[in-house]
Amino acid sequence: MTKTAVVIGGGIAGAVAAIALHRAGWEPEIHEARAEDADERGAFLTVAENGLAALRLLGLDPAEVTAAGYPTPRLALGNGAGRRLADLPLGGSGTDGVTTTTIRRVDLYAALRAAAVKAGVPVHYGRRLVALEGGMARFADGATAQGDLVVGADGLHSRTRKILDPGAPAPRYLGLLNAGGFTAGPIDADLDRTPGVVHMTFGRRCFFGWSMAPDGSVWWFANPPAKHPHTGPPPADWPSHLAGLFAEDAIPAAAIIRATPEVLGPWNTYDMPRVPVWHDDRTVLLGDAAHAASPSSGQGASMAIEDAVTLGRCVSSGPLPDALAAYEDRRRRRVQKVVAAGKRNGSAKAAGPIGAAIRDAMMPAMMRMLYRKGNPQAWIVDHRM
Numbered sequence: 216m217t218k219t220a221v222v223i224g225g226g227i228a229g230a231v232a233a234i235a236l237h238r239a240g241w242e243p244e245i246h247e248a249r250a251e252d253a254d255e256r257g258a259f260l261t262v263a264e265n266g267l268a269a270l271r272l273l274g275l276d277p278a279e280v281t282a283a284g285y286p287t288p289r290l291a292l293g294n295g296a297g298r299r300l301a302d303l304p305l306g307g308s309g310t311d312g313v314t315t316t317t318i319r320r321v322d323l324y325a326a327l328r329a330a331a332v333k334a335g336v337p338v339h340y341g342r343r344l345v346a347l348e349g350g351m352a353r354f355a356d357g358a359t360a361q362g363d364l365v366v367g368a369d370g371l372h373s374r375t376r377k378i379l380d381p382g383a384p385a386p387r388y389l390g391l392l393n394a395g396g397f398t399a400g401p402i403d404a405d406l407d408r409t410p411g412v413v414h415m416t417f418g419r420r421c422f423f424g425w426s427m428a429p430d431g432s433v434w435w436f437a438n439p440p441a442k443h444p445h446t447g448p449p450p451a452d453w454p455s456h457l458a459g460l461f462a463e464d465a466i467p468a469a470a471i472i473r474a475t476p477e478v479l480g481p482w483n484t485y486d487m488p489r490v491p492v493w494h495d496d497r498t499v500l501l502g503d504a505a506h507a508a509s510p511s512s513g514q515g516a517s518m519a520i521e522d523a524v525t526l527g528r529c530v531s532s533g534p535l536p537d538a539l540a541a542y543e544d545r546r547r548r549r550v551q552k553v554v555a556a557g558k559r560n561g562s563a564k565a566a567g568p569i570g571a572a573i574r575d576a577m578m579p580a581m582m583r584m585l586y587r588k589g590n591p592q593a594w595i596v597d598h599r600m
Contacts, residue, residue: 217242221352221362223344223375224248228502228519229368230327233336234273235527236366245331246342246352246360248369253340257320258395258479259434260510261287261413264306265598266517267313269524272600277313280326284318285429287413295418295464305413305513306596315513315596317413317426317434323516344374350497364535365498366526368519371485373504380492386485388444389509389561391422394457394480395436402433402474404467416468421460423468433471436510438561444483454478484509484561486554493547494539501526506550512557514595518550524600553595 218241222229225247233243262284267277290305306315328338343355352360367375376383407414408427415424425435437457450456454472461468472478487507493500502519522542529542590596 218364219362220244220364220366221246221350221360222366222368223352224368224370224502224504225328225338225340226324226368226370226502226519227327227516228370228504228523229366230324230331231270231273231520231523232366232368232501232526233331234275234327234334235523236364236530237331237334237336238273239527239531241364241530243336243366244360244362245328245336245338246344246354247338247340248343249340251340258397258436259284259317259319260323260516261305261513262316262318262323262520263514263517264311264313264315264596266514266520267316268311269517269520269600272524273527275330277316280330281316281318281323283322283326284316286314286411287317287426288314289409289412291407291412291414293414293416293466295416295461295466297465300417304590311599344369344378347375347378347498363497364530367498367500367504368502368523369504371487371503371507373500375498376490376500376504379495379498379500380490383490383492384487386487386507389484389486389558390440390442391438391484391561392441392445392481393436393438393484393510394453394478394482395434396472396475396478397428398433398435398471398474399476400474402467402470404470406433406467416464416466418461418464418466418468420463421457421468423461423466425468425471433474435468435471435475437468437472438484439481441481445481449478449481453481486558488554488558489551493543496536496539499526499539499542501546506547506554508550508554509557509561511560512553514553514557518553521598521600522546522550549598556595 220236220241220243222233222243222245225245233245236243270277290303292301293299345355346353350362413426422438425433458469458472486509501522526542529538
């Protein structure tokens with residue numbers, strides 16, 4: 216008997232979940248809220264080695280999926296005075312041929328949706344979920360979809376999560392905004408053009424990260440501290456405001472921002488420390504809908520991919536309620552540790568003047584101690600399913 220699945224959301228979690236379910240013998244369909252030709256806002260993200268390795272378990276070639284990106288295996292930490300605080304691996308051992316990769320969000324979405332379509336998974340656009348009744352999903356455009364399983368892969372502000380548990384907590388604002396962009400043309404600064412290095416700098420007033428793409432453009436992000444979430448459109452002076460945050464710093468942030476035709480953002484930075492209810496007997500959450508991690512974790516995409524692969528394995532046989540319980544059991548502890556790690560990383564970005572001075576003084580020695588016996592992040596990036 217054919218088993219059907221309604222996948223709510225066509226982003227990373229939804230597309231990979233649909234591929235995993237298809238390989239497990241299900242007939243999934245993706246229902247994406249945005250129109251097919253919608254402008255996918257957002258800058259870029261990192262897919263870590265653990266996420267790339269998980270794609271292989273679905274018969275996907277990580278290099279093909281991330282072909283529009285570029286490898287970024289190293290991390291250089293610095294401060295606003297131009298002092299190098301640490302040089303670190305941005306990944307694990309890399310012995311299985313995968314390397315942490317930076318890619319535009321829109322390109323990763325497109326590659327994963329194309330892989331789902333190639334596998335025979337239908338994708339429906341303009342389908343914004345409004346209600347769930349058993350396995351029946353109702354959408355704002357009047358359409359409905361019936362499935363033996365409903366997968367809530369609809370992101371941080373998940374409608375599926377709210378329906379599944381009306382008392383579910385709201386996302387937690389982390390006190391940081393996010394902005395970014397891609398340069399075009401010459402940059403009035405002397406830049407380190409070493410391939411594969413992500414530069415992250417604790418500026419005096421704002422955290423800044425950037426890397427050099429193979430075409431010579433700079434991909435960058437900034438995290439201005441803000442006590443309250445931003446609402447409404449971007450301020451009219453947003454680019455100049457961002458550049459001004461780095462006026463006291465001996466780093467190329469301001470020059471990079473000025474060389475950017477379109478400065479994206481601001482977006483608010485959130486996480487989900489703990490979602491009490493992940494599933495019922497036929498509905499399940501995965502990705503950001505279940506456990507959104509701060510971008511500072513560098514693991515949002517990879518955790519979603521791991522979730523999807525695990526879900527496909529768990530529902531390949533046996534009663535569905537037991538399979539969904541097994542999925543949660545296998546994933547909850549790991550992802551909550553990653554969310555906590557991301558929160559700690561983000562807190563360091565928003566340190567005040569005294570905290571920043573202590574951080575800058577202690578970080579080199581602390582990093583040497585932490586990495587003396589290997590990569591302390593190995594439990595995340597070296598994980599293989």
